[in-house]
Amino acid sequence: YGLAFYPLKTFAPVGLSPIYELPEEISFRAASFASSALAVVVVLGASIALRKRSPAPLVALSSFALLVAPLLGFAQVGPQLVADRYSYVPCIPLALLAAGALFIGTQGVIARVAPSIALICVASLGALTYRRTQVWRDSATLWGSVIAVHPDSYIANAGLGDDLKTRAFAERDNVRRAQTMTEAAACFERALHARAEPKFCSNLSVIFQELARLDAERASEHATRALDYARRAVELAQARGSDATEHLLALGSALLAQGAYAEALATLERYTRERPEHALGWANLG
Numbered sequence: 117y118g119l120a121f122y123p124l125k126t127f128a129p130v131g132l133s134p135i136y137e138l139p140e141e142i143s144f145r146a147a148s149f150a151s152s153a154l155a156v157v158v159v160l161g162a163s164i165a166l167r168k169r170s171p172a173p174l175v176a177l178s179s180f181a182l183l184v185a186p187l188l189g190f191a192q193v194g195p196q197l198v199a200d201r202y203s204y205v206p207c208i209p210l211a212l213l214a215a216g217a218l219f220i221g222t223q224g225v226i227a228r229v230a231p232s233i234a235l236i237c238v239a240s241l242g243a244l245t246y247r248r249t250q251v252w253r254d255s256a257t258l259w260g261s262v263i264a265v266h267p268d269s270y271i272a273n274a275g276l277g278d279d280l281k282t283r284a285f286a287e288r289d290n291v292r293r294a295q296t297m298t299e300a301a302a303c304f305e306r307a308l309h310a311r312a313e314p315k316f317c318s319n320l321s322v323i324f325q326e327l328a329r330l331d332a333e334r335a336s337e338h339a340t341r342a343l344d345y346a347r348r349a350v351e352l353a354q355a356r357g358s359d360a361t362e363h364l365l366a367l368g369s370a371l372l373a374q375g376a377y378a379e380a381l382a383t384l385e386r387y388t389r390e391r392p393e394h395a396l397g398w399a400n401l402g
Contacts, residue, residue, distance in 0.1 A: 118188040120152035122203040123210055133265040134258055138197045176213035180206050195271060255279040270310035277303030281323060294330040297323050314363055317349035321366040325373055343370040361390040369400055
């Protein structure tokens with residue numbers, strides 16, 4: 117997939133994204149993987165067949181393959197399948213190949229206007245590059261750009277949810293705070309739908325606890341959802357055999373808000389034993 121992805125995005129840089137998530141399953145049943153494999157076989161076969169007439173394509177492609185090999189996921193690092201930035205150095209041989217082909221194909225035809233064409237290309241690419249850098253202006257813009265290309269990205273939806281939640285807690289106007297909290301909840305729910313992560317449930321519990329405080333008419337509904345999400349966070353963590361301690365604070369807070377004092381007491385006592393350095397645990401226990 118990487119062998120096809122990097123040349124394609126280098127010569128046709130459309131649909132770019134700050135992150136391309138590693139799918140839970142990699143299989144030739146997926147069209148993207150099957151078509152990539154077919155493209156690699158066809159291009160490799162053609163370059164081998166033409167090697168005596170023109171060895172340059174095979175040399176350039178071999179050089180590209182060697183340079184990109186450490187980035188093809190033989191040793192997976194991080195949640196990305198591929199990354200735009202990984203193309204910069206490995207695709208230099210392909211750029212040289214394209215330049216050589218252009219030189220041979222246009223020799224004597226556009227020699228006089230070549231400098232002007234080069235200047236136009238550099239200016240255009242520079243303008244497009246500047247436009248692309250605006251994606252990294254802030255967290256909301258960054259994650260929004262990923263969601264525009266990959267709406268179901270759990271990483272992007274969770275990232276945008278975190279940003280909105282932080283902004284909501286900093287908002288002094290209660291109406292705007294509730295609106296931003298609701299937007300954050302929608303992001304975390306999309307992330308949870310894409311991948312069942314305990315931390316998404318904990319964040320949703322915290323958000324709905326705050327919405328219960330801000331929205332008196334639906335306070336009971338929000339409080340119930342907060343408790344449901346907190347319980348689910350703990351259950352998901354335990355089902356994976358991971359430490360559920362970090363989710364006990366949200367559960368204890370949700371139980372406290374519901375008036376389930378005995379269960380809240382036991383939950384928060386356990387949390388403060390495990391995380392004695394966290395002041396909020398002690399405050400809720402008090």
